[in-house]
Amino acid sequence: MSLGSLIRSALVSDGLPQDFDRSLNPVEFDDALLNKMEPHVEELMEDLQRKGPPISCIITDTFFVWAGHTFLSGRSRSWCFLYIITGTSSSTTPIIPSQAMYLQEQDVSTLSHQIIYQAFQSARTADWIISNTVDELDRQTIKELQAQSGIPFSSVGPLFQDHRPKGEVGTSMWAESDCRSWLDKKPKHSVLYASFGSFAHVSKAQIHEMAMGLLQSKRPFLWVHRPDIVASNVQDVLPEGFMENSKDQGLVAQWVSQLDVLSHSSVVGFLTHCGWNSIMESLWLGVPMLAFPLLTDQYTNCRLIVNEWGVAMSLGQVSRSSNNMRSMLVPRQEIALTVVEFMNIDGQDGKILRNNVGSVIEIMKRAVMNGGSSENNLEGFVDYLKGREQSRFP
Structure with a gap:
């Protein structure tokens, strides 16, 4: 039973x-x-x-x-x-x-x-x-x-x-896109996975900067883009021409099975809003993070994974307004440069991040044995x- x-x-x-x-x-x-x-x-x-x-x-x-x-x-x-x-x-x-x-x-x-x-x-x-x-x-x-x-x-x-039996139906609030065939075509440790979770909202202006920053980085990306990421009544929030210009570089999906994506060999890092569940999943599957907190405890979580555990790199300055959203835009140029630096797994920072993630994985695995x-x-x-x-x- x-x-x-x-x-x-x-x-x-x-x-x-x-x-x-x-x-x-x-x-x-x-x-x-x-x-x-x-x-x-x-x-x-x-x-x-x-x-x-x-x-x-x-x-x-x-x-x-x-x-x-x-x-x-x-x-x-x-x-x-x-x-x-x-x-x-x-x-x-x-x-x-x-x-x-x-x-x-x-x-x-x-x-x-x-x-x-x-x-x-x-x-x-x-x-x-x-x-x-x-x-x-x-x-x-x-x-x-x-x-x-x-x-x-x-x-x-x-x-x-950390795995789902074959044929089991997902429990996500959004219908999941199957991105495995797209990921299968990418080299090992070459794709940046980006997702801001199921709840937090991002301004349209910041979505534009994020889109153009990812495009300018010239690095492969899989971006989860919820239909209500700005607000449920705001549609077509991506920059004009972005989907066409990025079709050979990245893939935009409304929702995916995050564990399936993070466990794929082509994924090298996770651009995340620093929700606690996302952090735990990313660490368990050995994926370093690019931290982009948006509200509440995500800022403290960001400090923890960047400054204390050393398993993430920070994207942009931490700042909030009275409605729990960032008050300062992270510009596309900074996003592009940070993404390139973060995805350089052979660089010094990349090696340090991966070594630290490996140490945390061992701690987590021993804890559940x-x-x-x-x-x-x-x-x-x-x-x-x-x-x-x-x-x-x-």
Whole structure:
């Protein structure tokens, strides 16, 4: 029996109409998640309780800030309340404000700041915190978090499926393009993979500079270009003539299986927005990164992979405006020059990056092996859950 056959799923309303454009209205969407979604989730929980089997564990992301008081208020504390955070950010040297998570703006009255503040406060009610990182990579940060919170904190990363059985349907929010035949025709370590994730938006002006910078680099590229990368109501954002001029150099796709692309031998590097999942996937598959953070924790993640772990090169100056987007364009000339430098695997910087990536891979692989830190941490958490269950139903 596969694990999938044991998992049931259910849709829950976020309090907004189904046809509401969440991408175009991020403030209204955030407000709904904070103030409107709670009763719908509570209704689902009550329905599940009636149908059985009884709920014994709640797993929630820290940014669903109402989860703690909704699920625990007036209810039995025999439930285990588990928070998941995507990653931690170690630093052995001082961090300047522009590199610190969520601290780039002065206005603390915004909805985003309310959610962030409440998320950190709600995490204090958790019975356990697990994180998609590795003890050996984030030891000091984990030690400080445990000391300050008093809550068990377990690193169980990297958490993802690094291969997909043949015939299995993808779970991406966008339809995936199959780029393998195009990649198969490219020499080993010759292609730059570029993707800015599934959520962050980029200005049309910066998309133009990025497109022309990639073109001017004269290096092969595979660029994931989401339909809503600028906004859901903004189409045709690429420069006029770009697709025709780049057809012999690069490939533009709406969405791809990122693990398939990163594991391909022709890919030499990953131009990334520094989302934590992308970082973990890139490192696990041995691909150095060209860091281009866009918002929130991506700036701290950028510092971590560039300055601390030495597995990435930075693209452009880190800067943000009040709406969490870059306020300074990275010009095409800088993009082109940096891409050329980054993709020179025989150069000194290229060799250093690849050596550092190799060291991190070994740490990650040891962590998930039998007896490794992540494996042990996961087993410890499972034992904790079993103990709680046995105490409820002796």
